Amino acid sequence: MTTALEHVMDAIDIETYIVCNDENEGKKLSLQLGQEMNLGEIDIMYQEFDGYGVRVRLRKYVYKPGNMYKYLNQEEKT
Amino acid sequence: MAKKILCVPFDPVHDVGIKIIKSELDKNGHQTELLSPDLTPEAIVKIAANGNYDFILVSRTLGYGVAEMLARFVDMLDAAGVREKSKIVIGGKPITPELAAELGFDKGFGEHSSLEELLAYIEGREVKLTGAGLNRTKKDITSKYDYSFNNQEIGQLLDSIATKLIDFTKNKKSPGIERAKIQEELFYTEDESNKTNLLEKYYALCDNVIVDGNTKRNFVKGVREVTETELKNLNSFLSKSQPVNPYKIQYNEKQPLLFKFLGSGCPIMDITHAKVCERYGINGFLIINPSWEARYEGLLQGCLTHENDGTITSFENIKLVRQSLDESTLLTVRAHRGLNTPETVLLAGEAGADLAKINLVYGSLGAGTDPVRLAVDGIEAIKLTAKYNMPFDIPGNDELSGVPAWKTLAGLLINVMIGIKLGAKPILKPLFCYGPHIVINGMMIQNFIDYNAAKIYALREIVNSPIWPGEPIAFMTQSEERVQSANATSYHASLAASVGVDAITVASTDEAYSRGPICITSRIDSIRAISDAFRFVGDAKFQTTPQADYYTDDLIKKITKTLREVNAKSNLTTAIYEGCLGNKEDGAYPGKFGSGTVS
Numbered sequence: 192m193t194t195a196l197e198h199v200m201d202a203i204d205i206e207t208y209i210v211c212n213d214e215n216e217g218k219k220l221s222l223q224l225g226q227e228m229n230l231g232e233i234d235i236m237y238q239e240f241d242g243y244g245v246r247v248r249l250r251k252y253v254y255k256p257g258n259m260y261k262y263l264n265q266e267e268k269t
Numbered sequence: 270m271a272k273k274i275l276c277v278p279f280d281p282v283h284d285v286g287i288k289i290i291k292s293e294l295d296k297n298g299h300q301t302e303l304l305s306p307d308l309t310p311e312a313i314v315k316i317a318a319n320g321n322y323d324f325i326l327v328s329r330t331l332g333y334g335v336a337e338m339l340a341r342f343v344d345m346l347d348a349a350g351v352r353e354k355s356k357i358v359i360g361g362k363p364i365t366p367e368l369a370a371e372l373g374f375d376k377g378f379g380e381h382s383s384l385e386e387l388l389a390y391i392e393g394r395e396v397k398l399t400g401a402g403l404n405r406t407k408k409d410i411t412s413k414y415d416y417s418f419n420n421q422e423i424g425q426l427l428d429s430i431a432t433k434l435i436d437f438t439k440n441k442k443s444p445g446i447e448r449a450k451i452q453e454e455l456f457y458t459e460d461e462s463n464k465t466n467l468l469e470k471y472y473a474l475c476d477n478v479i480v481d482g483n484t485k486r487n488f489v490k491g492v493r494e495v496t497e498t499e500l501k502n503l504n505s506f507l508s509k510s511q512p513v514n515p516y517k518i519q520y521n522e523k524q525p526l527l528f529k530f531l532g533s534g535c536p537i538m539d540i541t542h543a544k545v546c547e548r549y550g551i552n553g554f555l556i557i558n559p560s561w562e563a564r565y566e567g568l569l570q571g572c573l574t575h576e577n578d579g580t581i582t583s584f585e586n587i588k589l590v591r592q593s594l595d596e597s598t599l600l601t602v603r604a605h606r607g608l609n610t611p612e613t614v615l616l617a618g619e620a621g622a623d624l625a626k627i628n629l630v631y632g633s634l635g636a637g638t639d640p641v642r643l644a645v646d647g648i649e650a651i652k653l654t655a656k657y658n659m660p661f662d663i664p665g666n667d668e669l670s671g672v673p674a675w676k677t678l679a680g681l682l683i684n685v686m687i688g689i690k691l692g693a694k695p696i697l698k699p700l701f702c703y704g705p706h707i708v709i710n711g712m713m714i715q716n717f718i719d720y721n722a723a724k725i726y727a728l729r730e731i732v733n734s735p736i737w738p739g740e741p742i743a744f745m746t747q748s749e750e751r752v753q754s755a756n757a758t759s760y761h762a763s764l765a766a767s768v769g770v771d772a773i774t775v776a777s778t779d780e781a782y783s784r785g786p787i788c789i790t791s792r793i794d795s796i797r798a799i800s801d802a803f804r805f806v807g808d809a810k811f812q813t814t815p816q817a818d819y820y821t822d823d824l825i826k827k828i829t830k831t832l833r834e835v836n837a838k839s840n841l842t843t844a845i846y847e848g849c850l851g852n853k854e855d856g857a858y859p860g861k862f863g864s865g866t867v868s
Contacts, residue, residue: 256574258535260537
């Protein structure tokens with residue numbers, strides 16, 4: 192049985208708005224969000240603070256070039 | 270056989286959808302009857318019950334409480350015996366097959382459903398696919414052009430510059446040319462002992478890193494061979510893809526072809542991305558090689574994957590990508606970066622690529638190849654493009670270092686004339702960008718349209734040649750913000766459509782993001798944005814201001830002046846060394862790779 196995560200072609204992006212006091216707090220909460228969602232290390236692709244919070248786009252790579260892409264193995268597809 | 274269909278706008282406001290569907294059903298020979306949108310459910314049920322309709326098509330946009338209302342309406346139709354003689358169908362933006370079934374309809378069509386799907390259902394047949402592949406033919410970007418020069422002085426200057434360079438390179442040799450000749454023999458040699466001898470000669474002309482990789486399979490960090498299992502799985506993935514009708518990006522035939530970069534490092538990732546992009550309507554791809562490959566004499570052999578930017582230039586990698594693409598999809602391979610230009614064109618030609626990317630000037634500037642080496646290798650490479658009947662595309666990315674546009678355009682035109690003289694088919698690739706020289710000198714303070722358009726107008730006034738802005742368009746206008754990036758690309762694409770160029774290279778919305786590989790959703794983002802922009806612009810045009818005419822004249826004058834300076838030198842290589850086409854103040858300097866290797 193394969194996991195849904197293994198079927199992601201390359202990356203998962205999360206776009207959201209985090210209420211916070213400044214950019215640093217926004218960054219900290221963004222990274223914490225990745226941990227809370229069991230995504231491990233994530234990258235903050237984009238962050239914009241507007242006084243109330245940050246609009247963020249976070250990325251978790253499931254596969255990078257050179258990895259074994261499990262979704263290619265059709266026999267094991269769910 | 271024609272069906273009798275009752276079209277019901279179950280919505281007091283939004284009845285445009287059902288009107289369009291009625292019109293299409295009529296065109297396909299069905300008998301339709303459209304009700305007015307102000308009827309009560311009871312009145313509709315009465316009409317449906319009294320008529321002998323094959324289908325009752327209900328159109329409704331969902332909102333609060335509407336689902337319950339629709340379910341009650343279906344109950345009323347059932348109670349009146351309508352379902353015994355008619356199929357009851359719902360259509361509307363948020364409708365899904367599951368929701369339609371839940372509400373009691375026989376079938377549901379949503380915003381992603383096509384008219385063909387509805388027709389197939391009504392006519393009781395399978396959905397017709399437009400073709401097993403992408404239902405398009407391969408385009409030759411150069412076919413409409415005769416390369417005649419409208420500007421006689423520029424034509425004569427280029428003729429002189431190109432002739433002097435071709436004469437200069439005559440009888441000159443480089444390890445790059447020698448290797449290409451050996452490779453060519455290797456392709457056509459059956460004899461194993463001859464092959465071994467040829468490989469020994471080849472390795473004698475390579476750097477140790479390449480020899481070790483090819484003989485001991487001891488590769489530079491991050492490189493490994495693609496396994497048989499991976500290739501088998503890729504084939505399985507490609508063969509099992511579901512046939513669906515692909516999207517089309519261009520709204521009319523005049524709009525430019527769209528190219529995207531490949532070069533994730535991994536040919537398999539490149540292919541999976543490319544196949545998805547093909548379904549979204551992309552017309553072609555450019556394979557970009559790793560920057561380290563440029564430094565070494567010789568190329569690695571085999572199907573290889575790489576953990577960092579740039580897909581390794583090998584015959585096997587190019588062939589794998591080419592064979593995985595649809596026949597109609599164009600593929601160009603970057604050849605001018607580094608010490609393997611003729612060999613790269615040879616491999617591209619043998620692997621079935623459609624174009625090669627060569628610019629003798631840009632490839633010699635910045636972190637590039639020594640001008641003499643690239644001149645000698647480049648002339649041989651352009652001859653090979655002619656031999657394989659592959660047009661060669663000439664990117665003007667030196668502008669991104671800070672080189673003024675007129676110097677970059679002069680460089681592109683020199684390549685065009687060299688190509689003409691060698692019987693090749695060149696393609697001009699000026700940048701659509703917010704380059705450093707433009708920023709500093711304020712040419713885009715008013716808008717991003719005039720100066721980009723002026724580059725095209727100027728080139729058109731000079732020569733009748735294909736034009737393909739890149740590389741990618743919108744360079745330096747994109748940010749890491751996804752929507753902004755998609756918009757910037759789509760505006761530039763619309764400008765390209767407005768000025769009637771032949772093709773464009775477009776970025777993903779990850780263009781400004783440099784901390785990881787480009788992901789597939791970012792590729793789709795920009796394609797969808799451009800597709801929408803092309804529909805919006807259609808056959809209309811972005812309007813330039815009179816400033817564009819001033820810029821056009823100014824560019825032509827400065828291109829002429831630059832070419833006069835180049836022509837005053839003994840040959841093009843001297844002109845590049847002496848900064849005529851970009852100097853240190855411009856942020857450009859002659860490349861050093863391969864210096865002293867020409868004999």
